[in-house]
Amino acid sequence: MVSKSDKTDTIFAKGQDEERGIWKSYFKLIFKAKIPWVWMLIVIAVWIGQAQLTLMLPGYSSKIMTGVIEPNVVYGAVAVIVLGTIMGGVVRYMNNLLNFKIDVRYRSLIWRRLMKSPMGMFDNVKPTEMISRITTDSATISSVLGTWLPSTLATVYTTVGVIAVLFTYDWRLSVAVLLYIPINILFTVYYGKWSYRVNRMTFNRLSKLTSFLSELLMSVPLIKTFVTESKEDLRGQQNLQYYYKANLKRSIVNWIENPVNGVLGILQNLIVIGYGVYLLKAGMIEMTEWVGFFLYVGMLSGTIGVYFMVYIELKNSQGATTRIAQLMDNELEEYDHGIPTDKLTGDITFTDVAFGYGEKEVFTELNFTIPKGKKTAIVGPSGSGKSTVLALLQQFYSPQKGSIQVGETPVSEYTLHSWRNLFSVVDQDSSMISGTVRENMLYGVKRKVSDQEIVEAAEKANALQFIEELEFGFDTYVGEAGSNLSGGQRQRIAIARAFLRDAEILLLDEATASLDSKAEKFVQEAIDKLASQCTAVIISHDLSNVKDADQIILINEGKVDGTGTHEQLLQTNELYQEFVRLHQKPSAQ
Ligand SMILES: Nc1ncnc2c1ncn2[C@@H]1O[C@H](COP(=O)(O)OP(=O)(O)OP(=O)(O)O)[C@@H](O)[C@H]1O
Numbered sequence: 001m002v003s004k005s006d007k008t009d010t011i012f013a014k015g016q017d018e019e020r021g022i023w024k025s026y027f028k029l030i031f032k033a034k035i036p037w038v039w040m041l042i043v044i045a046v047w048i049g050q051a052q053l054t055l056m057l058p059g060y061s062s063k064i065m066t067g068v069i070e071p072n073v074v075y076g077a078v079a080v081i082v083l084g085t086i087m088g089g090v091v092r093y094m095n096n097l098l099n100f101k102i103d104v105r106y107r108s109l110i111w112r113r114l115m116k117s118p119m120g121m122f123d124n125v126k127p128t129e130m131i132s133r134i135t136t137d138s139a140t141i142s143s144v145l146g147t148w149l150p151s152t153l154a155t156v157y158t159t160v161g162v163i164a165v166l167f168t169y170d171w172r173l174s175v176a177v178l179l180y181i182p183i184n185i186l187f188t189v190y191y192g193k194w195s196y197r198v199n200r201m202t203f204n205r206l207s208k209l210t211s212f213l214s215e216l217l218m219s220v221p222l223i224k225t226f227v228t229e230s231k232e233d234l235r236g237q238q239n240l241q242y243y244y245k246a247n248l249k250r251s252i253v254n255w256i257e258n259p260v261n262g263v264l265g266i267l268q269n270l271i272v273i274g275y276g277v278y279l280l281k282a283g284m285i286e287m288t289e290w291v292g293f294f295l296y297v298g299m300l301s302g303t304i305g306v307y308f309m310v311y312i313e314l315k316n317s318q319g320a321t322t323r324i325a326q327l328m329d330n331e332l333e334e335y336d337h338g339i340p341t342d343k344l345t346g347d348i349t350f351t352d353v354a355f356g357y358g359e360k361e362v363f364t365e366l367n368f369t370i371p372k373g374k375k376t377a378i379v380g381p382s383g384s385g386k387s388t389v390l391a392l393l394q395q396f397y398s399p400q401k402g403s404i405q406v407g408e409t410p411v412s413e414y415t416l417h418s419w420r421n422l423f424s425v426v427d428q429d430s431s432m433i434s435g436t437v438r439e440n441m442l443y444g445v446k447r448k449v450s451d452q453e454i455v456e457a458a459e460k461a462n463a464l465q466f467i468e469e470l471e472f473g474f475d476t477y478v479g480e481a482g483s484n485l486s487g488g489q490r491q492r493i494a495i496a497r498a499f500l501r502d503a504e505i506l507l508l509d510e511a512t513a514s515l516d517s518k519a520e521k522f523v524q525e526a527i528d529k530l531a532s533q534c535t536a537v538i539i540s541h542d543l544s545n546v547k548d549a550d551q552i553i554l555i556n557e558g559k560v561d562g563t564g565t566h567e568q569l570l571q572t573n574e575l576y577q578e579f580v581r582l583h584q585k586p587s588a589q
Contacts, residue, residue: 024325025318025321025322025324025325026144026145026321028325028328029106029141029321029324029325029328030145032109032328033102033105033106033109034105035101035102035105035145036098036101036102036105039097039098039101040098040149040150042094043091043094043095043098043150044150044153044154046087046090046091046094047091047095047150047151047153047154048153048154048157049087050084050087050088050091050154051154051155051157051158051161052157052161053080053083053084053087054084054158054299055158055161055162055165055299056076056080057077057080057081057084058165058292058295058296058298058299059165059292060073060076060077060080061077061291061292061295062288062289062291062292062294062295063288063292064077065291066287066288066291068288095146095147095150095151098146098147098150099142099143099146099147100142100146101146102141102142102145102146103138103139103142103146106138106141106142106324107134107135107138109328110133110134110138110324110327111134113327113328113330113332114130114133114134114327116332116333116335117330117332117333118331118332118333118396118397119391119396119397120357120397121330123357126211127214128207128210128211128214128215129207129211132207132210133323133324133327136320137319137320137323137324138320138324140316140317140320140321141317141320141321141324143313143317144313144314144317148309148310148313148314151306152306152307152310155303155306155307158299158303159300159303159304162296162299162300162303163178163300165292165296166293166296166297166300169285169289169290169292169293169296170279170284170285170289170293172275172279172284173272173275173276173279173285173293176271176272176275177268177271177272177297177300180264180267180268180271181304183264183267184264184304184308187260187264188304188307188308188311189311191256191257191260191308191312192308192311192312192315193315194253195253195254195257195312195315195316196312196315196316196318198246198249198250198253199250199315199316200316200319201246201249201250202243202246202247202249202250203319205239205242205243205246206243206246208239208242208243209239209240209242209243212235212236212239213236213239216232216235216236257308261305261308265301268297268301269297272293272294272297273294276290276293276294333416334416335415335416335417336415336416336417337415337416338412338413338414338415338416339409339413339414339415340414340415340418341414341415341418341419341422342418342421342422343422343504344372344406344422344504344505344535345372345406345407345409346372346406346407347369347370347371347372347406347407348369348370348372348393348404348405348406348411348535349368349369349370349404349405349406350366350367350368350369350389350392350402350403350404351367351402351403351404351405352365352366352367352401352402352403353365353366353367353392353399353401353402353403353404354366354399354400354401354402355385355388355392355397355399355400356400357397361558362385362388362558363385363388363399363558363559364558364559365402365558365559366389366402366555366558366559366560367560368553368560368563370393370535370537370551371535371550371551372535373534373535374535374536374550374551375531375532375536375538375548375549375550375551376535376536376537376538376549376550376551376552376553377537377538377539377540377545377546377549377551377552377553378537378538378539378552378553378555379539379540379546379552379553379554379555379576379579380554380555380556380561381556384555384556384557385555385558386509386539386555387427387509387539389537389555390425390507390509390537390539392404393423393505393507393537394419394420394423394425394507395411395412395416395419395420398412421446421503422503422504422505423503423504423505423506423507424497424498424501424502424503424505424506424507425498425506425507425508425509426491426494426495426497426498426506426507426508426509426511426527427494427507427508427509427510427511428491428509428510428511428513430482430487430490430491430493430494431481431482431494432478432481432482432485432490432493432494433481433482434477434478434479434480434481434482435477435478436472436474436475436476436477436478437467437470437473437474437475437476437478437493438454438474438475440478440482440493440497441454441457441458441474441493441496441497441500442454442497442500443497444497444501445497445500445501449500453500454474454496454500456499457496457497457499457500458474458492458493458496460495460496460499460526460529460530461492461493461495461496461499461523461526462492462515462522462523462526463489463492463493463495463496466489466492478490478493488515488516491511491512491513491515492515492523494511495511495523495526495527498530499526499530503534504534504535505534505535505536505537506530506531506534506535506536506537507536507537508527508531508536508537508538508539508540509539510539510540510541511527511538511540512524512527512540512542512545513540513541513542524544524545528548541583542583543579543580543583546566547566548566549565549566550565551563551564551565552564552565552566552569552576554569554573554575554576554579556575561573561575561576562575562576
């Protein structure tokens with residue numbers, strides 16, 4: 001079968017190490033996700049309104065603190081405080097909404113792209129990595145765009161305003177204070193880089209831990225069977241320790257920020273106090289101006305603190321933006337481009353088809369024909385590429401060389417959706433969705449189906465008895481991915497689904513492998529009936545399923561080793577003789 005590879009050189013893994021191009025990535029994401037601009041502008045305007053009120057406060061405070069208690073000063077101060085508090089509350093609420101709006105747009109954009117991504121992308125990316133794109137990465141980006149962007153613009157407004165006010169008080173004192181800013185920037189940049197590295201390490205440890213846990217929890221039966229609980233316990237403890245140590249480092253880095261900022265703040269106050277006292281004594285400034293200046297400088301420190309946080313946030317979001325920007329660049333499947341079809345109009349021919357998964361070559365030169373309306377069996381050693389033929393047939397992948405055609409028409413010229421709608425598939429995994437038995441039987445069935453038909457399909461698939469014995473019959477919940485059902489029960493529901501789908505081409509990949517021999521015989525008869533009404537391609541290790549096929553294709557080492565009926569291949573092909581010898585059931589001898 002087409003198994004998922006565990007390659008780590010995925011677009012996402014590459015993204016984790018990509019450290020450049022953050023601005024490019026942000027621009028790309030902002031335009032791709034169509035963020036709510038109007039809402040964003042409203043939030044920015046409210047932020048700036050609130051910033052303006054905050055800017056006015058030290059002017060009033062300095063007057064009141066130095067005894068200038070006139071009615072217009074007091075009323076002005078009260079109005080600014082009350083309005084500022086109300087606007088502060090409103091803007092935070094609006095900002096939260098903006099954040100959620102941006103977040104849901106990114107999440108739905110990522111989800112839509114994932115749903116339209118070609119199969120090859122899913123082979124290379126672990127499900128936990130994809131989940132992390134939709135949850136953690138999109139939250140990081142929306143926090144930067146939704147929360148930090150508007151508040152930072154308001155902070156820029158405040159900074160410019162504060163500097164302008166400072167110069168109206170005294171230009172010498174202002175220059176002295178501003179000289180200190182480069183020291184602050186230097187610290188911000190160095191600390192930011194350091195903090196980014198440590199945060200990224202913690203994030204990587206956490207995603208390793210998450211993927212370890214989800215993988216192991218899905219393998220509990222394997223662990224129990226092979227008695228590896230202690231070994232896995234140890235591996236889990238190690239992963240937890242790595243994450244703990246990364247967190248310890250991170251806490252030290254985060255802690256350092258406060259004392260250093262404190263020292264820098266003291267430096268700044270010393271300048272204002274020392275130089276200010278000198279100017280006061282020399283009679284060059286008034287007491288009210290000096291107090292006002294002092295309060296505004298405090299505000300300036302606050303704004304620098306915000307830039308500092310924004311820088312850290314931007315650095316920390318770098319991995320997330322790069323990963324999502326790369327996902328946006330990924331090619332998508334086009335479903336409605338080409339000729340629509342609702343019938344298989346001729347035989348399907350593979351001509352000189354070469355195909356591999358990445359570096360791994362599977363077929364070098366594959367030539368065969370699947371006759372319309374006939375039953376074709378594909379046999380070959382394990383790993384020879386039988387399931388890959390079914391994947392190529394459904395256009396999950398495109399051949400690297402050669403062509404697959406229906407008559408004279410390459411299958412790639414059909415619209416992808418209409419082409420895939422021609423198929424009905426029952427494979428050894430018998431994929432289920434979490435829902436009821438009925439929902440699973442109807443999954444992918446696009447016509448109206450009566451209850452009577454559902455019952456008949458279940459009966460033909462030998463599933464009716466066990467379904468009726470379930471607590472809620474057809475309305476019984478099957479659990480996540482059908483976990484409440486046995487392998488054989490899942491397989492019978494998948495077969496019933498194939499009956500209901502009633503497609504032109506039936507693909508069976510070890511479709512009865514999980515059934516006991518009594519059920520298998522019964523279901524096999526039903527499948528044979530279904531197969532006789534359409535074009536069927538069957539992969540089975542069970543000789544009895546293969547023997548009566550109109551044509552058997554034997555695949556080995558990337559090529560077709562032989563084609564013919566059971567009798568023909570038995571007489572002419574050594575590999576087939578070997579296959580028969582190995583797979584003959586005692587009853588068939
Ligand atoms: N998604 C994938 N990525 C990389 N390699 C893959 C992928 N799927 C299958 N392969 C490899 O391609 C080869 C053919 O696999 P395929 O599942 O088609 O073989 P098969 O004949 O159906 O095997 P089996 O009889 O064991 O089910 C194998 O070597 C397999 O490891």
